[in-house]
Amino acid sequence: MAGTAPFAKMNGIGNEIIVADMRGRADKVTAAAAIALNGDAATRFDQIMAIHDARTPGTAYYIDILNSDGSGAQACGNGMRCVVQALAAETGQKTFTFETRAGILNAEEHADGSISVDMGKPRFGWQDIPLAEEFRDTRMIELQIGPIDAPVLHSPSAVSMGNPHAIFWVDKDVWSYELDRFGPLLENHPIFPERANITIVQVTSPETMVIRTWERGAGLTKACGSAACAAVVAAARTRRTGRSVSLMTPGGGKLHVEWRDDDHVILTGAAEWEFSGSFDPSTGAWARDTESAA
Ligand SMILES: N[C@@H](CCC[C@H](N)C(=O)O)C(=O)O
Secondary structure (H helix, E strand, C coil), X not given: CXXXXXXXXXXECCEEEEEEECCCCCCCCCHHHHHHHHHCHHHCCCEEEEEEECCCCCCCEEEXXXXXXXXXXCCCHHHHHHHHHHHHHHHCCCEEEEEECCEEEEEEXXXXXXXXXECCCCECCCCCCCCCCCCCCXXXXXXXXXXXXXXXXXXXXXXXXXXXXXXXXXXXXXXXXXXXXXXXXXXXXXXXXXCCEEEEEEEEECCEEEXXXXXXXXXXXXXXXXXXXXXXXXHHHCCCXXXXXXXXXXXXXXXXXXXXXXXXXXXXXXXXXXXXXXXXXXXXXXXXXXXXXX
């Protein structure tokens, strides 16, 4: 065992995040450790953001992302904001370049404390998302759930923000849908060979929307940053909104997404520290720092 590692329990507008400091060590946070941490109410989380030493020149750190079921993820917008806030508090630095499974991304903490993450360019090709079969136009794919002649959710847009997203458009309040029941079925539908994050979206104006997400590998969450990005890109692509949109999320938090003319998607919002501790990255056994908030 390489010894315990420091962590911070944080959240990105309610998306439950553990930022694990794995710098200077060769081991990784194991799936077993993730599952154990998620099984304890005090450390229950949606994603672990493990900060590792840089692998690529020009980047500050490599960020390994784990879902609460122990699986890996390519992108996590809300978690990246937590990483930025933690590193900015430690170093005083305001801008960072990171590497993730999805590639290299830049992020910045603003003077008001909000944080913007450049989530890169969306991809729409069916092999890129990926989908199991060819769809020439992923603005609307054939997929539905519920009775065949009166589907509850149908015809989603599909988008990759580094990770796979299906966006279902609804007219009614997003809370009136049983996402806890349909989410697992859609996440694991054979059309998504790598599973998918499932989001329902109510567009409320050309600049606003309300979203609820069932996350791949984590279930219902209070917010999902990459889903917010995917929703805005898909909405703009289908002419439901413009390219600059404010989103309300189930935790009551607000995110802003801008799909810039250079094709990059910028996610902006808050991050919050809750408490700190140390943990064993191989087992998930952990202890709270004595001076840390309750
Ligand atoms: N909460 C995240 C998304 C996390 C990754 C996702 N569950 C996946 O497996 O792709 C966010 O804020 O983007």
